[in-house]
Amino acid sequence: KAGVTQTPRYLIKTRGQQVTLSCSPISGHRSVSWYQQTPGQGLQFLFEYFSETQRNKGNFPGRFSGRQFSNSRSEMNVSTLELGDSALYLCASGTDNTVYSGANVLTFGAGSRLTVL
């Protein structure tokens, strides 16, 4: 089955602009998580959506937002871009899970590399 698809793969923006990144999870997966990866901070959790609801949120400013649609596809948006937002943004999808089910594994997309000039 198809993997996690992220678009666009590469993009360049200037400071102050906004950007929207898209993620299509594996068919049947209802959980979508977003991570920011930078050389300095490593992999940082942004947020997680399940059935169109944000279930968890990391420590990022309100400029970072996301949403999930009824078909489980997810988008994240970054407004008023800053130079420090340059990063690889990774999306991961997972199956439904209950606490301690042990069944969920995150499958990652190839990422969207954002460069802010």
Place this chain on the structure above:
Amino acid sequence: AQSVTQLGSHVSVSEGALVLLRCNYSSSVPPYLFWYVQYPNQGLQLLLKYTSAATLVKGINGFEAEFKKSETSFHLTKPSAHMSDAAEYFCAVSRNNNDMRFGAGTRLTVKP
């Protein structure tokens, strides 16, 4: 709060040598632990996971990891390194799989 610490940001081994990548976790409840690998310009690929079944977990590409509760460790090993193993490796922990936290990563270099 849960977290992982990867000891050594860079590890270099010779082809055919043992690979040992260290990971220690901190979690207030029994954790789920994972190792992921990332090749250049790609996303993360799951190598293996620990979910409280067997303490020795075998993964793909000949990797395995042992969960040691007394040492709060989950080190990744491979008996014989191959050139294709050169990549960045991430240890991760989660309590309920909805909020996975990653270590800083260890870059593995394999010398011919």
